[in-house]
Amino acid sequence: MAQTATKPASKAALFEAVRKEFPGTYDKVYTNTAARGLPSRQTRAALDAYLDQLVDGRVDKQANFNAIERVRSKFAQLIKAHPDEIAYTKNVSEGLNMIAGSLPWKAADNVVLCRDVEHPNNIYPWLNLQRRFGVEVRSVPDRDGAIDVDAMLGLIDDRTRLVTVATVTFAPGFRTDVETLGRVCREKDIFFLVDAVQSVGVVATDVEKLKVDGLAVSTQKGLCGLYGMGFLYCRRAWAERITPAALARFSVDLGPDVHEATMGDGHYDLMAGARRFDLGNYNYPAAIAVEPSLDLQLDLGPPVIEDYVCGLSHRLAAGLHQLGLRVSGGPPGPHLAHTVTAGKYARNTHESAGDPDSDALYKHLTDNDVILTVRRGMLRFSLHLYNNEADVDRVLDLVREWQGGKGGA
Numbered sequence: 001m002a003q004t005a006t007k008p009a010s011k012a013a014l015f016e017a018v019r020k021e022f023p024g025t026y027d028k029v030y031t032n033t034a035a036r037g038l039p040s041r042q043t044r045a046a047l048d049a050y051l052d053q054l055v056d057g058r059v060d061k062q063a064n065f066n067a068i069e070r071v072r073s074k075f076a077q078l079i080k081a082h083p084d085e086i087a088y089t090k091n092v093s094e095g096l097n098m099i100a101g102s103l104p105w106k107a108a109d110n111v112v113l114c115r116d117v118e119h120p121n122n123i124y125p126w127l128n129l130q131r132r133f134g135v136e137v138r139s140v141p142d143r144d145g146a147i148d149v150d151a152m153l154g155l156i157d158d159r160t161r162l163v164t165v166a167t168v169t170f171a172p173g174f175r176t177d178v179e180t181l182g183r184v185c186r187e188k189d190i191f192f193l194v195d196a197v198q199s200v201g202v203v204a205t206d207v208e209k210l211k212v213d214g215l216a217v218s219t220q221k222g223l224c225g226l227y228g229m230g231f232l233y234c235r236r237a238w239a240e241r242i243t244p245a246a247l248a249r250f251s252v253d254l255g256p257d258v259h260e261a262t263m264g265d266g267h268y269d270l271m272a273g274a275r276r277f278d279l280g281n282y283n284y285p286a287a288i289a290v291e292p293s294l295d296l297q298l299d300l301g302p303p304v305i306e307d308y309v310c311g312l313s314h315r316l317a318a319g320l321h322q323l324g325l326r327v328s329g330g331p332p333g334p335h336l337a338h339t340v341t342a343g344k345y346a347r348n349t350h351e352s353a354g355d356p357d358s359d360a361l362y363k364h365l366t367d368n369d370v371i372l373t374v375r376r377g378m379l380r381f382s383l384h385l386y387n388n389e390a391d392v393d394r395v396l397d398l399v400r401e402w403q404g405g406k407g408g409a
């Protein structure tokens with residue numbers, strides 16, 4: 001990206017240069033990363049070039065495969081994994097289901113999770129195991145909107161085969177104490193699987209430090225790519241204990257440079273590590289689309305991004321709290337990542353808030369070109385590296401204006 005050649009001196013100037021590469025920021029306040037991140041100009045250009053080739057009819061398939069391997073390596077680098085530990089998926093659900101479907105379940109094995117705050121896509125895979133194999137799904141209640149890690153630890157026993165959490169929840173958007181769970185699961189040889197779609201790309205992720213065995217993401221949120229592609233990290237030592245439930249040509253190792261259409265004699269070795277979860281042709285355009293984001297994020301450095309974006313989310317949470325809004329978690333603290341939610345919690349209300357005040361504020365914000373969503377009845381503002389303090393202050397001004405308009409409430 002343009003800003004890499006000569007890096008501006010201050011952090012704010014650096015991120016202002018980054019912002020210019022995201023046309024979606026020019027005419028609005030975009031706070032909807034938890035739903036989907038903004039793609040950059042570079043992503044648009046990469047996709048255009050890909051489509052030109054396709055339309056022209058001179059597709060270089062080897063170049064596509066090369067892109068797949070480059071992108072695999074870059075994603076691995078982003079989360080501090082090895083490329084052999086990364087498989088391609090189409091979304092979070094597919095990644096989670098690849099693990100759920102491939103472990104050797106027995107009746108009365110159990111899975112530990114927190115149903116209250118997980119996305120449904122990290123609940124149904126386990127309910128499916130309950131129905132298919134009699135696996136017990138053990139759930140703890142949330143603790144004031146957070147995943148109660150201590151309670152989860154209390155449910156683990158010698159039949160626990162897997163523990164799963166969101167690293168950051170989609171609402172209220174709190175961080176989970178992943179490291180503590182990871183440590184215990186590693187000690188007890190329990191598969192520790194995380195849904196990291198609400199953190200990767202914004203929150204720095206080190207899979208070894210967190211001691212996760214599996215991590216699933218899609219590319220349209222913090223990775224600022226397209227719908228329809230995701231990555232599954234599976235720690236090599238675990239992946240090589242697993243026989244995938246689904247198999248196709250790219251899951252098997254017929255040796256290097258063997259054409260994709262080659263069928264061996266039926267004897268095969270599985271690919272190393274998580275590559276055994278790859279199936280057939282890849283979502284080439286989505287891989288090509290996400291590459292500029294990975295380049296940018298690796299270039300800036302995940303801790304620098306996290307620090308910058310969380311500085312903004314803290315400013316927003318503090319400002320909303322000061323204005324008297326019901327901010328989830330209260331004043332900013334360690335629970336906060338890049339997503340701030342405010343309003344009355346309502347478990348299954350996702351389109352409108354269902355609360356007249358929140359609905360009116362939502363309308364005021366969206367009428368004034370703030371892009372956000374309602375999740376679990378709350379207004380959800382979710383920031384990324386393309387946001388700035390002016391975005392945050394604009395939201396706060398609009399809240400103030402709306403409060404003034406309704407008589408200083």
Ligand SMILES: Cc1ncc(COP(=O)(O)O)c(C=O)c1O
Pocket residue numbers: 034091092093094119121122166168169170195197198217218
């Ligand atoms: C925490 C979380 N998990 C999963 C999903 C979606 O899963 P999938 O990528 O399979 O559609 C979302 C939101 O889209 C989410 O916020």
